[in-house]
Amino acid sequence: MTTPDPDGLLAEQLLRLTRRVHRIQKRHLEQRALGVTPAQSRLLRTLAHYDSPPRMADLAERLEVVPRAVTTLVDGLEASGKVRRVPDPANRRVTRIELTDEGRATLRELRGARRSAAKEILAPLTEKERQVLGVLLDNLIDGDAAHRC
DSSP states (O other), X not given: OOOOOHHHHHHHHHHHHHHHHHHHHHHHHHHTTOOOOHHHHHHHHHHTTOXXXXXXXXXXXXHTSOHHHHHHXXXXXXXXXXXXXXXXXXXXXXXXXXXXXXXXXXXXXXXXXXXXXXXXXXXXXXXXXXXXXXXXXXXXXHTTGGGOO
16 A cells, blocks of 8 residues: 655646636736737846846856756747847957837736736635635745755
């Protein structure tokens, strides 16, 4: 007889939830016909957090991907007019990435798509359950950082 593995069950539930969230967000993106993939939307959101245009290496580090992956994402976003490559004023060998006006408009639409996806995902939960889930997710995201001195 095997003993139940509660951690294994939780891990499976988290993976299933992650896949569901991804599917729902992708559907909401497609419904708005923004012409961006989930990975491109993540790059746009990350880019918006910089005070000045970052280097591709900075984006790769922040996104925790290899630089080549960022190059591919930027190529697609640049072709659609959402970002542009600009020279670094201090070092002509460095290229920086900045949002265009179209990229900023796309970000506003992305925020709406994410809100509507979140509303759909969280619909079964009460307000109290949402608050508890938020605390639990913060604990999981931050790991044991809260328990360190």
